[in-house]
Amino acid sequence: MTEIPQERRVVTAIPGPKSLELQARRTATVAAGVGSTMPVFAERAGGGVLEDVDGNRLIDFGSGIAVTTVGSSAEAVVRRASAQLADFTHTCFMVTPYEEYVAVCEELAALTPGDHAKKSALFNSGAEAVENAVKIARSHTGRQAVVVFDHAYHGRTNLTMALTAKNMPYKNGFGPFAPEVYRVPMAYPYRWPTGAENCGPEASAQAIDQISKQVGAQNVAAIIVEPVLGEGGFIEPAKGFLPALARFARENGIVFVADEIQSGFCRTGQWFACEDEGIVPDLITTAKGIAGGLPLAAVTGRAEIMDSAHPSGLGGTYGGNPVACAAALGAIETMKELDLPAKARRIEEVMKDRLSAMREKYDVIGDVRGRGAMIAIELVKDRATKEPATETAAALAKACHQEGLLVLTCGTYGNVLRFLPPLVIGEDLLGEGLDIIEQSLAAL
Incomplete structure (x- = not known):
């Protein structure tokens, strides 16, 4: 170390x-x-x-x-990753699996919000996790539309650029982007026209109205939101906004996805930022803080939703690399211990x-x-x-x-x-x- x-x-x-x-x-x-x-x-x-x-x-x-x-x-990250490096660096989990991948999924099932049965799939980056969350939601619902928000950031791949709100430097000159992505207002208290005290109820009402009128709730596969926005400016959505959207999603069979790539793993004073208002997402995407600096990402969610994708429909050569998984177990050990x-x-x-x-x-x-x-x-x-x-x-x-x-x-x-x-x-x-x-x- x-x-x-x-x-x-x-x-x-x-x-x-x-x-x-x-x-x-x-x-x-x-x-x-x-x-x-x-x-x-x-x-x-x-x-x-x-x-x-x-x-x-x-x-x-x-x-x-x-x-x-x-x-x-961190000592536990270095220790566990070094030991794994000495054993083997790669087999590809889709070829010959290994315990470290399973152990990370067990930790995710225990740590993420909700006491329902959960499963996970591991990837390399936050953008990859978000893309796979969309794939899983579309497979589960049989629908295509995806709803995202003003000021959102979800990644730099083609689909996640479509989901991201900010043009420069993320999208400019890189189109055309993936279709069936719809953007609605974010509850940004500091800049809400009628004041922060009105922001939560008004923004959620506007967002739900736009989804209902412009997209049709019956066509929406997923609503994807950062419980605390990252690149968009560390915006904490006004109270009541996220619960209203989660309720709307639940009532209309829409998969509610919390993008906790930047806000997850103790960053906001809770294991996950969505816990602040008691939100239990259907799917949660994680990366960044998960593995102490090694490339790892995850989609974790309700077992019945996660199992919607057909066998071999999810994966990737390096997804859930054994060294990164060992590092994640070390990072989680440190988070708990300290x-x-x-x-x-x-x-x-x-x-x-x-x-x-x-x-x-x-x-x-x-x-x-x-x-x-x-x-x-x-x-x-x-x-x-x-x-x-x-x-x-x-x-x-x-x-x-x-x-x-x-x-x-x-x-x-x-x-x-x-x-x-x-x-x-x-x-x-x-x-x-x-x-x-x-x-x-x-x-x-």
Whole structure:
């Protein structure tokens, strides 16, 4: 396991000379379409710190986009994955199966919401999980239409680009997209025209009305929703919105799919974000935090729905790779052992307290929101008009990067800073990271 001092250290300009040298090599050989938040090349990482090739140690408020929830080199993940590497790296579960895949499915059945019989299928990425959830829902219902929401993000494959709301950088120039995808309003409290208090009932009524009139409930195979939106801006749907949609789905034989790829596995202070309002989805998609940094994803759901697809209708050469499965068992072991949902709730307490105080001082912060260690600030040019301050968000992120704090932006308008620290981060680092955000705000 990588032992790395849990302290920020800036010894060169960021990026430093070795990173710049690697960046030149990258530019020569890596496709330009593959972006990076920071042109800083990582050498090692652990806990709440990432060290680059120049010896700079950055405080990590990104977790590889909510992936390294248990840290970048958690002992149980490294131990279990290393042991599996020594045994075998691959057989293909569809050729000769292995216990690790089954063990992950058993954990998913136990951990995901609901006490009904559940089954899972394992894949490589979040987008792949969402695509397979659609396949399963269509097979189960015999219907074709899929309903998604404003500000949604579900992936970069052709079908998941159709499901995703944001054009740049995800969809622009890549069409045509998969058909039979319908988009309805999201309950976005900060930007709801009649105010946050009306948002839940009004948005759910609008969404259900549009589905009924424009698509026909009898034609809908699946409603897919992120219980806390990720790339769309860390939007927590207004209370009542998700239960109303889940009820509508249940009454009309529609498969209700919770996309918990970014919000799942302790990130929001519960094992899964949909638990907050007691939502029990028919299917739940997971990835990111599931395996401590190794590529793994899952669709988990009601056994009768999961069994709808014909034998060999689901799968993929690498889906449920044994090393990734071993890593997932290590990540889940760590989450249980360290009570990471409680750690996420403590991170929320610390971050929201500080960020709300900053909002009082700086008018550019329009909203502070999120749950657990999935927290965001939305920046605006004017609090009355809520015009997005996109350039300011980019400048604030860059200023944080220069000081050795890794932060990410998101949001449909690119005006949201999102904070996704590893749940194992120390409170001293968390506080120092918040200090840097405040100092950078003051400088701007």
